[in-house]
Amino acid sequence: MNKRRTTWEWPVILVVGAFFIVPMLAMTRFAMQRVPMSLLGRDTLFSRWTIRGLMNTISDDKFQPAFLLSVRLGIVTVLVVLALLLPTVLWLHLRAVQWKMAAEVVSLLAYVVPPIALVVGVSGAYRDTVPWIVSTNFGLVPLYAILCLPFAYRTLDAGFAALDLHTLVNASRSLGASWQQTFRKVLIPNLRTAILTTSFLAFAVVMGEFAISSLLLKRTLPTYMVEAQGREPQGAMGVALLLLVLTTVLFMVLGRIQKKSPTSSSQEIRITP
Amino acid sequence: MSQLEFAHVTKKYGDLEALSAFTLSIQKGELISILGPSGCGKTTALRVAAGFEKFDAGRLIMNGHNIEPVPPQKRNMGMVFQSYSLFPHLTVAENIGFGLSIRKMEKKKRVSVVSDMLDLVRLVDVGHRYPHQLSGGQQQRVALARALAIEPTVLLLDEPLSALDAKVRVEVREEIRSLQKRTGTTTLFVTHDQDEALTISDRVCVMSNGVIQQVGTPQEVYDNPSTDFVATFIGETNSVTIAGNEVLVRPEHTRVVSDAEPDSYRGIVQNFSFAGPLKTVVVRMSVDESLVRATMTNTVGTEWTMGQEVGIVFDHILRPTT
Numbered sequence: 001m002n003k004r005r006t007t008w009e010w011p012v013i014l015v016v017g018a019f020f021i022v023p024m025l026a027m028t029r030f031a032m033q034r035v036p037m038s039l040l041g042r043d044t045l046f047s048r049w050t051i052r053g054l055m056n057t058i059s060d061d062k063f064q065p066a067f068l069l070s071v072r073l074g075i076v077t078v079l080v081v082l083a084l085l086l087p088t089v090l091w092l093h094l095r096a097v098q099w100k101m102a103a104e105v106v107s108l109l110a111y112v113v114p115p116i117a118l119v120v121g122v123s124g125a126y127r128d129t130v131p132w133i134v135s136t137n138f139g140l141v142p143l144y145a146i147l148c149l150p151f152a153y154r155t156l157d158a159g160f161a162a163l164d165l166h167t168l169v170n171a172s173r174s175l176g177a178s179w180q181q182t183f184r185k186v187l188i189p190n191l192r193t194a195i196l197t198t199s200f201l202a203f204a205v206v207m208g209e210f211a212i213s214s215l216l217l218k219r220t221l222p223t224y225m226v227e228a229q230g231r232e233p234q235g236a237m238g239v240a241l242l243l244l245v246l247t248t249v250l251f252m253v254l255g256r257i258q259k260k261s262p263t264s265s266s267q268e269i270r271i272t273p
Numbered sequence: 274m275s276q277l278e279f280a281h282v283t284k285k286y287g288d289l290e291a292l293s294a295f296t297l298s299i300q301k302g303e304l305i306s307i308l309g310p311s312g313c314g315k316t317t318a319l320r321v322a323a324g325f326e327k328f329d330a331g332r333l334i335m336n337g338h339n340i341e342p343v344p345p346q347k348r349n350m351g352m353v354f355q356s357y358s359l360f361p362h363l364t365v366a367e368n369i370g371f372g373l374s375i376r377k378m379e380k381k382k383r384v385s386v387v388s389d390m391l392d393l394v395r396l397v398d399v400g401h402r403y404p405h406q407l408s409g410g411q412q413q414r415v416a417l418a419r420a421l422a423i424e425p426t427v428l429l430l431d432e433p434l435s436a437l438d439a440k441v442r443v444e445v446r447e448e449i450r451s452l453q454k455r456t457g458t459t460t461l462f463v464t465h466d467q468d469e470a471l472t473i474s475d476r477v478c479v480m481s482n483g484v485i486q487q488v489g490t491p492q493e494v495y496d497n498p499s500t501d502f503v504a505t506f507i508g509e510t511n512s513v514t515i516a517g518n519e520v521l522v523r524p525e526h527t528r529v530v531s532d533a534e535p536d537s538y539r540g541i542v543q544n545f546s547f548a549g550p551l552k553t554v555v556v557r558m559s560v561d562e563s564l565v566r567a568t569m570t571n572t573v574g575t576e577w578t579m580g581q582e583v584g585i586v587f588d589h590i591l592r593p594t595t
Contacts, residue, residue, distance in 0.1 A: 167358045170325055171416075173345040174352040175372035175423060185371075189362040 024244065031238035054242070057228055057235025066224035069137055073220065074206035077144040078199045081152050084145065085198075089156045090187065093165050100157075107153035110146050115211035118143060123216075134216065143212050148202040155201065159194025163187075193258050200250050207243060274337060276301045276459045277322065277427050282331035284317055284483075291317040292328065293483040299427070304453050304460040306470035309480035310506070315463045318480075319429050322461060324348050335426060351420025351458075355432040357412045359404035365415050366391065366400035372423035390418040393452060410441035414448065421456060428453070430462040434469060446473055467507050471495065479503045501594055510591060511565045513558060519594045526589040527567040529554045529577065537584025540565065542577045556585055 029040055034048040057063055092100050113121075122143060126133045133139035168190070172182040188195070210222040219227075221239075229236040275298040284292040291314045299305050307315040320326040321333065324345035333341050340348060351372075359368050369390050373383045391397045394414040404412055413433050420428055430449065434442045450473040453460050464470050470477050471491040479486045479494055479502070487499040498504035501521065510521040515538075530537055540556035543564065554567045554577055565585060577583065 164356055164358070167354050167356050168360065170323070170345075171352065171354060171358040171360070172371075173325075174323055174348075174350055174429070175419065176346045176349070176375040177371075178346055181375060185375075186360055190360070192362075 024241070027237055027241050027244075031234050031241050034234075051238065053232055053234030054238030055235075057232050057239055060228070060232075060235075062219065062224060063228075063239075066219050066221050069219070070207050070221035073137065073140055073144065074203040076138065076141050077148065077206050078202045080141055080145045081148050081198065081202050082195065085149075085152055085156050086183075086191075086195075089153065089160050090165075090183075092157075093160045094169065103153065104157075107149045110149050116215060118146065119212055119215040137218055140213060140216065140218060140220075144202075144206050144209060147209065147212070148198075148205050151201055152198045155198045156191070156194050159191045162194075163190055193254075196254055196257060200247075200254055204247050204250075207247075275299055275334075276303075276336060277461070278332075278334040279318065279321070280332040280334060282318075282321060282328050282333060284314075284321060284326060284328040290483050292321065294331065295483070295485060296331075297478055297485065297488065299459055299461060301459055302457045303475045304450070304462060304473060305476050305478055306462045306464055306474040307478045307480055308464055308467060308470040308507070310465060313480045314483040315465075315480050316431060317483075319431050319461060319463045322427065323350055323352055323429055349423065349426045350429050351423055351425035351427075352429040352431065353413065353416045353420050353433040355435050357404065357409065357436065358416055359412055359419070361404055363403075364400065365396065365402050365404070365407070368404070368415060369400075369419045369422050371419065376423070386422055390422045393421070393455075394418040394448070408441070409437050410445050413437065413445055417449065417452065421452065421458065425458065428458045428460040430460060432464055434464070434466070442469075449473060471507070479506065481506070498592060501592070504591055509566065509568075511563075512594060513563055513565055513587070514561045515587065515590070520587075521591040521594055522565075522587045522589070523591055524553065524566040524568040526587060526591070527565060528569060528586040528588060529556055529567045530584040530586055534584045534586070537586050540583055540585050542579055542581045542583055544579070545577055547571070554583075556583060558585065 030037065031053060032049050032051060033040065033044065034050050034052070035044045088103070092103055123134050133142065165187075168186055169182055172186045173179075177185065208222055209220070210226065213220040214223050214226070221243075225236045225239055228239075277299045279295050279297045282292055282295040283290065284295075293314075295314070295318055297305070297307075297318075307318055309315045317326060321328050324340075324343065328341075332339055335348070359365075360371065363371065366387050370383050370387045373386055378386070387400070388397075391400050394417060396411060396414060396418070399407060399411065399415075404415070407415065413436075416433070433449070434445055437445060446469055449462075452458075453473075462470070462474065474491055476488060477491055477494050478488045481502045487494050487503045489497075494503055495507055498507065504510050504521050509524050511524060511527055512519060512521055514520075529540075529542070539559040541559070542554060543557050544555040546553045550571055551568055552571045554569070556565050556567065557563070558565055567585070
């Protein structure tokens with residue numbers, strides 16, 4: 001039984017691995033080799049490798065502001081999503097289980113409403129009452145938070161569901177901890193993995209979101225990259241590749257953190273209080 | 274003055290009355306068990322005491338003060354739960370020290386108290402471990418140490434042994450009683466297991482459908498049950514008709530004798546089982562066809578066969594049924 005499973009495992013891993021790695025290798029060659037695309041073949045595998053295109057794009061005056069804006073938007077969106085969802089999901093689990101189904105449906109709205117409808121609707125509704133949503137860069141944050149809802153809600157929901165929440169909360173409160181202390185000292189540490197996963201995913205969404213920022217005429221990293229593609233296609237591809245590598249590294253770090261969780265048997269033993 | 278007093282506490286969930294004018298007074302240093310079947314309201318009573326449930330009527334008094342408006346974190350009640358409630362991200366020592374750090378106890382003193390508590394529950398060597406590295410029995414002992422570390426006014430135990438296997442359950446049960454006596458902590462213990470309640474309690478409060486049936490020492494509730502529910506819920510009973518009256522008799526007060534013995538009721542042996550020093554004989558009474566169980570010490574020379582005609586003697590009538 002075990003042997004058969006092992007026999008099947010490797011081809012599956014190879015096919016799935018190839019599905020991800022082959023396009024990345026193709027991207028790498030396109031971005032880093034100064035060879036016309038029609039000549040990119042086996043013969044030119046080692047010819048004219050360079051990072052000039054990537055460096056040209058990175059050193060462009062407009063790149064850094066766009067990149068920093070996306071990073072800032074990513075960080076603020078993560079904070080907004082966590083501030084919104086952590087208490088909400090806690091409340092749904094502890095006090096309002098009957099509302100969970102409704103919350104799940106609402107969290108899916110981002111998939112149902114297309115970005116253009118979201119932008120047009122938000123612009124129309126808030127242009128006069130809350131003009132900063134349309135006029136400032138950080139007006140993108142509420143829209144990005146909506147985009148992050150489907151998976152952010154589910155990740156946190158799964159994190160809360162994995163805990164014996166009622167018992168932990170009651171134990172903490174019976175030992176004298178207030179709600180805030182319970183949240184900070186008991187729940188947040190036990191939701192660390194769910195919070196990190198939510199944060200990384202939300203950040204990745206913001207770093208890659210194009211439609212809304214383009215429609216609202218904001219120069220974020222994705223809109224800049226589309227612009228730059230016309231001028232320096234190799235550089236834009238290089239930046240895309242770099243982002244992919246960064247995201248992969250982030251998720252590897254996340255994996256390491258998960259392994260270090262106290263519930264893992266490989267955890268080192270810590271000290272007394 | 275009692276340390277904790279429920280005075281006519283009523284708690285409703287919709288139309289269901291989980292506690293009906295619940296009145297119970299717990300003296301300082303006493304261990305009281307609330308015993309009853311599932312859904313009888315015993316855990317609700319405990320949660321009301323802890324402050325996790327609001328109640329609809331009555332008063333809850335601790336050391337002479339009404340504590341109804343006091344939130345759970347300010348009641349100073351240590352609680353041990355049915356499921357393992359240790360914080361998974363903290364070591365055993367950190368778990369025990371949790372309540373102390375919340376109280377802002379200085380580190381040196383905290384470490385000393387934690388060390389004393391580990392000593393008290395005989396887990397000195399596992400202070401650095403995480404909860405998942407402990408057995409179920411060890412986890413509940415740590416939970417007990419954590420609850421005792423804050424020197425609670427009242428210790429609340431919510432079926433803390435029910436997740437443990439039989440052998441460990443007996444060990445931890447004895448440990449709870451021993452620690453409670455040593456520390457003199459007033460304790461409210463909720464269980465559905467009569468053995469647990471009878472062996473470790475100063476007094477037992479038997480509940481059914483949100484109503485207290487009887488409060489008394491284990492001996493009192495066993496020997497003199499005040500209701501049929503108490504008589505049948507605690508220990509075993511035979512329901513038999515004697516002189517036209519239906520009565521309850523304990524199997525250990527029922528004797529199977531040879532057919533010839535005078536003043537005995539007639540019956541036929543239906544079944545018997547052997548359990549070392551004790552044996553149980555099931556006899557069908559001739560008078561009303563009811564089945565009667567007799568538990569007797571296993572003496573040499575008293576052997577019964579299926580279908581044998583025998584006499585039955587009732588040494589002590591527990592109570593007439595109502």
